[in-house]
Amino acid sequence: MRRRSLLLSVPAGLVTLAACGNDKADSSKASDSGSPSAAAPSAAPSPKIVSGPLPAITAGTKFGEKPTVAKGSGAPSKDLAVKTVIAGGGRTVAENDYIQANYLGQVWATAKVFDNSYDRRTPLVIQLSRGSIIDGWRYGLVGKKVGSRVEMAVPPTWGYGPQGNTQAGIKGTDTLVFVVDIENSFNAKSSAKGKDVPQNNADLPKVGTNTDGAAPSIDVPKAAAPKNLVAEYVIEGDGPVVKAENSVLVQYKGVLWDTGKEFDSTYKRHALTSFSLQQVVKGWAQGLTGKKVGSRVLIVIPPSLGYGDNPPPNSGIKKDSVLVFSVDILAAM
Incomplete structure (x- = not known):
């Protein structure tokens, strides 16, 4: 079993977590359990x-x-x-x-x-x-x-x-x-697709615009972190707008504002992740809602919308950390 994404390892009280054993949320939204996703691990032989x-x-x-x-x-x-x-x-x-x-x-x-x-x-x-x-x-x-x-x-x-x-x-x-x-x-090489958006605010992190499946760079400025949520396009896609009730399939990379140190990345795990926006910290839910599928989004999350004074154990995140993410929204469902 893959280790659970930090985005789903959120302490109780910050978000409502669905019961899950790995980093995949239910993405089917099926009307009943007849969905093909409703399957337990199988020991059946390969079919002819x-x-x-x-x-x-x-x-x-x-x-x-x-x-x-x-x-x-x-x-x-x-x-x-x-x-x-x-x-x-x-x-x-x-x-x-x-x-x-x-x-x-x-x-x-x-x-x-x-x-x-x-x-x-x-x-x-x-x-x-x-x-x-x-x-x-x-x-x-x-x-x-x-x-x-x-x-x-x-x-x-x-x-x-x-x-x-x-x-x-x-x-x-x-x-x-x-x-x-x-x-x-x-797959693990999938990236955002769209038009680059100018990143002119010197007080905000600058995110790389490569779309070759490699992790983008995130350069955090030597400036005071914003006190409010930041959610801005780096690459603007042309897909449907993400709604608050959606689940999303994403590539992402997260670093700490204070040090620029990476603490989580789907690129490093070579595995995409999917989750409901109702299962993650408020900064993610609010930051991705209203953004277009296919986009790369810079999200800067203040402690009040992140992990606050109760970060995930062994995550490398200290109390009251400001978090910086680059998120590629590959699909919404």
């Missing part, structure tokens, strides 16, 4: 991947449209059936990448839809890693390209197992059919 059988998509056949899928005909394969219905031209998805995707899931034998993100108008953002998502997705989507529509028939072994998912109406014998539109993917 076959091309069918798969039921026909009878309506909503374009990428991004909510599909209508026929009932399965005959017995489904006992292997994992995967077909690229529409081939995209974007980057190739790898295991442990995060993907942003719209999807519909239904039961093979009945065509009963148990979950879909199209009606919620909020794509799923999830990591294709063991324990984060059902194995059918983890094996079936790796190697596909962004912009692709993929149809899969997932037997119980690589779905919810013999226990099924009673809350979603899925039996332990049900093969599940998914249509997945892969809108984007992200």
Whole structure:
């Protein structure tokens, strides 16, 4: 298990923390537990991947449209059936990448839809890693390209197992059919994308504007720290505006105002992180709300909106520290 991000290791009383064992917040916002993200770690063997059988998509056949899928005909394969219905031209998805995707899931034998993100108008953002998502997705989507529509028939072994998912109406014998539109993917090299914004205030830290996946520099001035929250664009993206109730997928680096010393970084861990803005210190929640996806944001957090006099143990953060962050907002959900 990866060590928990400092951003989620916030003392009780500063923010409300969801119960979690690592640095991944629930990013699905699914309507029920039939979401493909609702999966426990699996010991199932790697599946054989076959091309069918798969039921026909009878309506909503374009990428991004909510599909209508026929009932399965005959017995489904006992292997994992995967077909690229529409081939995209974007980057190739790898295991442990995060993907942003719209999807519909239904039961093979009945065509009963148990979950879909199209009606919620909020794509799923999830990591294709063991324990984060059902194995059918983890094996079936790796190697596909962004912009692709993929149809899969997932037997119980690589779905919810013999226990099924009673809350979603899925039996332990049900093969599940998914249509997945892969809108984007992200990995540890992902960065902000947009236009550089002038950093003309000499009293504020200057943040590097490289977008090569390496950690940006943060140069803290020899000046008194601001007493109020600072949240300014370094690179302004053109994505949707982040809302207070959103979860976000980010790259970030944090340093101390007093010393410029780095105390936390996703770049150093080579791992993105996702979390709800209701799970982090107030400075993060307030600083990212209203900013555009795709942006790099400088956030300077005074103690009253950070960790105050109760910083995380062994974090290198002293009491009443002013914190400086560079945050790349990769996705919001």
